[in-house]
Amino acid sequence: MKKREWYKKLCVMGLAGTVILNMAGCSSSSSGTGSSSASASTEDTASDAAASDAAATGDTVAETAQAAGEEYTGEVRKVVVGTGNDAAPFCYLDEDGNSIGYDIDVLKELDARLPQYEFDIQAMDFSTLVVSIDSGSVDMLAHELVQSDERKEKYLFPEQYYCLSPMSLAVTAESGITSMADMAGKTMELNPSQYEYQMVMAWNEAHPGQEVDLIGVTDQSTADNYLKVSSGKVDASLTYKATFDSVIPDIGVDNLQLTDEVMCEDTYLMFPQTEQQLCDDVNAVLKEMLEDGTLSEISLEWYGEDVFTLYSDMIQIVAD
Secondary structure, rough: OOHHHHOOOOEEOOOOOOOOEOEEEEEEEOOOOOOOOOOHHHHHHHHHHHHHHHHHHOOOOHHHHHHHHOOOOOOEEEEEEEOOOOOOOOEEEEOOOOOOOOHHHHHHHHHOOOEEEEEEEEOHHHHHHHHHHHHOOOEEEEEEOOOHHHHHHHHHHOOOOEEEEEEEEEEEEEOOOOOHHHOOOOOOOOOOOOOHHHHHHHHHHOOOOOOOEEEEOOOOOOOHHHHHHHHOOOOOOEEOOHHHHHHHHHHOOEEEEOOOEEEEEEEEEEEEEOOOHHHHHHHHHHHHHOOHHHHHHHHHHOOOHHHHHHHHHOOOOOOO
């Protein structure tokens, strides 16, 4: 998905109807007024009007300028974005060391649509990301993060998710389980601190009489969870297909299979508490990108399917 540079190359249009473009020493002709330039006072008046309009509506000056078809000429703030370096297809490095993936294309589109910011995307190990945001060395994180209760107490999240990650049930072939409805009274083990635990609790609350027997566990690996399902100690494991495909060959079991997708995690960009304006600005553009189909286009490119069309009705928990 190529970055849409035209969002940062909009022509300058005075609110009085005069268009002036001064870039790299060149100027364009006027549009619809019959004049080729405007006086400094006209520019000042237009600038003041834009600021006044922004104050009246609650929009930023950048948003007001963009809505009027203007180029944003105010201060540009550098925003350091921390993302992953080994999490394909979300955020990883190509053979030349460049950051690529679904998350990267979303970030580039956000950068193009937010002229008041300039994103500096920095790839790092996942273990370093939270340390970096806590220390103030990065201003936002992009790594398919979920809104756990613990995270919501400490960080900011936009209202709008930027990706959906479908999950399936790992079950034995003879279990007969094909959906969450089949899990009524059946057992599943999850860590209470994990977002997935909240998802299943939300399912239970929304489906009285079909509740899953949810067992809280801690310090249990995915491999151990699969082994318990394989041996019949628990009935199912809520998991990602990519995780299943990666772990199963290493644990030597051949009686497990995946159901179709049964739930979906909504994932978010994450910000420190000090970045409310940045969070709000990103949220507004993410909503635009969902509405105009841009997120779906990026999804099709990286996942081969439109996750927003296919899985949005599977979300168990959404932002408050």
